[in-house]
Amino acid sequence: MAFPRLTVLDDFAQAAAHDFDAVLLVGDFNQTLPADFSAHVKRAKRLDQRVGHSALLVPSEVPGGRLICAPTGALDSDYADVRQVAEAAGVAAKIAEQAGARKPLLVVFGLPAEGPFAQAEAVAYWGACQALYQPLEAREAHGEEALEPITEMGLVASVNGDWLMAIEAGKRLARDLCGTEPERMSARNFARYLQQAFAQSPVQVTVIDDIEQLRRDYPLLMAVARSSVQVERHRPCVVRLEYKAPAAEKTLMFAGKGIVYDTGGADLKINGHMAGMSRDKGGAAGVAGFIKSVALLRPETINVVAELGLVRNSIGAEAFVADEIITGHSGVRVRIGNTDAEGRLLLADLLSHLRVSAASYANPELFSVATLTGHAALSKGPYTALIPNGPARVNDCIEPLWQAGELYGDPSEISWSRREDFQFVRARTRADDVLSSNNGPSATTKRGHQFPMAFLTIAAGLDQHGNNSQQPLPYIHVDIAGSGVEGGDWQHGKPTATPVASFAGRYLSR
Ligand SMILES: [Zn+2]
Known part of the structure; x- marks a missing residue:
């Protein structure tokens, strides 16, 4: 995993002891400039008025002779957020890479004391890593060294560098798995990638790929998989990952949607809507x-x-169709x-x-x-949708997760589960118990991202675990359809690795 290894410095004076070859100066250039760089920036600005307004490399008396000024824009507005820092750091890192730098030093300045900037230096590092990341297929074709030449980075901040790198390792793994084309990352190849990623780690990987077992234990999943089974390399599997904490007080339990390719099935995606699936x-x-980060950080009290x-x-002769009851x-x-x-x-x-x-684990969520x-x-838009059930609301599970997203540059918005959502998926006759969906695009359906959570609650049996039950189970549905790739460009956008940073910020202590 070649992402930039991080060296953390308490202040810029320590930079002299390292061989940094560029300085990435990230902040709002309309605020007071840091003393170490003020004279350089002012001199550069006299020559080029764009300095401080657009990202530029200015030759200066700094390590490597390269000072890259990357403005964030105003950070004190009511709607500013920490992604401005990530984006500016990303632009600066790309300029450094193209200029030939191999070990840049990241300096973030002028952060408001108020607002969601407490973790801005961490977010700047991840923003740089996001910008420097290259797709798995590209690395396999051309070599990682050629495509990702920046393998070290410095950061002036009081942060735990190992923690930041553990999160970046998780984000990198998420980008690889999400972004890769459907044959290289078929279901079975996805599982193999995980077996390698978690080898010699405290995470236990179990792959269920026996078709008869899957038919018995995962019948709805196998309905979706039905027309893929004839093609051996397209066959499905379920991967179970488990991390057992030494002194568990809480258990996070995740279901992850891994549709390695979505043709739409018999309700085929048409008019170009399949590309990117x-x-x-x-x-x-x-x-x-997220579990890669867990494997590296080994939390004391949290099972995952x-x-x-x-x-x-x-799609094929065996494809399941609308109206079936499963x-x-x-x-x-x-x-x-x-x-x-x-x-x-x-x-x-x-x-x-x-x-x-869930019954056999400590405090499951x-x-x-x-x-x-x-x-x-x-x-x-580009925000993750979080939809909590009743026990998640009562147990205050939702607000801290939302808050972590704001701080760690992985923002989300909260939606609420309503009785109309349950009404929408109700059984129309005694022939079935619940309807999976209307027969139209969600984007033109009222409450199109909320009602599926009602379906999940009923179809998974979680409606038996509400606040009024013997065993309430907090449950949050996390829809990343808007936030999963950069710019909402499903075919070409770089995967964002959401929601790794939100969960790490919420649950993994630094
Ligand atoms: Zn689909």
């Missing part, structure tokens, strides 16, 4: 990325369990509304397994993470 595995990728459903939603792992009979609403089917089985095993609905992208 190799990224429909971003939920499983994000969960695996995940079930990742890795499936190709193919009994899920929970025993709930699901009426298929549209075969392109497939992610929720496998998530329902995965969540049902987690529900059953359940999550489903998925690129689930176009509606989430339409209504939230």
Whole structure:
């Protein structure tokens, strides 16, 4: 894993003891400049008035002779957020790389004391790493050394460098798994990648790939997989990841949507809407990325369990179709509304397994993470949608997760689960228990990202674990359809590795 290794300095004076070859100066250049660079910036500004307004390399008496000034814009406005720092650091890192620097030093200045900037230096490092990351296929074709030449970086901040690198290792793994094309990262190859990534780690990896076992234990998942089974290299699997804490007080349980390719199935995606659907595995990728960070940091008190459903939603003679009724792992009979609403089917089985095993873990909290609905992208833009159930609201699970996203540059917005959502997926006759979806695009359906959470709650049997039950189970549905790739460009956008930073900020102590 060649992402830039980090050296943390308490202040810029320590830089002399290292061989940095560029300085990336990131901040609001309309505020007071840091004393070490003020004269350089003012001199450069006399020659070029763009300095401080656009990102520029200015030759200066700093390490390497290269001072890269990368403005964030105003950080004190009511709507400023820490991603401005990530974006500026990313632009600066790319300029440094193209200029030939191999070991830049990152300096962030002028952060407001108020507002979500307490972790801005960490976010700057991750922003630089995000910009320097190159896709797995590109690295395999051309070599990592050629494509990612910056292998070291300095950061002036009081942060735990090992913690930051552990999170970046998780984000990198998530980007690889989400971003890679559907043959290189087929379901079975996804599982192999994880087996390698977690070899010699405290995370136990179990791959369930026996088709008969999957049919028995994950019937909804296997309905989605039905027309992929004839092609051996497209066959599905479930990967279970488990980290056992030495003194567990809490257990995070994740279901991850890993649709390695989504044709839509018999409700085929048409008019060009299929391109980019190799990224429909971003939920499983994000969960695996978070667990990579867990494996490196080995939290004392937090167990993590995940079930990742890795499936190709193919079209063919065996394809499942709308109107079918399939009994899920929970025993709930699901009426298929549209075969392109497939992610929720496998998530329902995965969540049902987690529900059953939750009783044997300390303080379980359940999550489903998925690129689930176009509606989430339409209504939230580039933000993750978080939808808590009743016990998650009562136990104050949602606000701290949202807050972590604000601080760690992985922002989300909260949506609420409503009775209309349950009404929307209700059974129309006694023939079935719940409807998976209407037969239309979520983006043109009212409450199109909220109602699937109602479906998941019913189809996974979690409606038996509300606040009024014997065993309430907090559950948050995390829809990353708007936030999973940069710019919402599913075919070409770089994966963002969401929600790794939010979960790390929330649950992994520094
Ligand atoms: Zn789909």
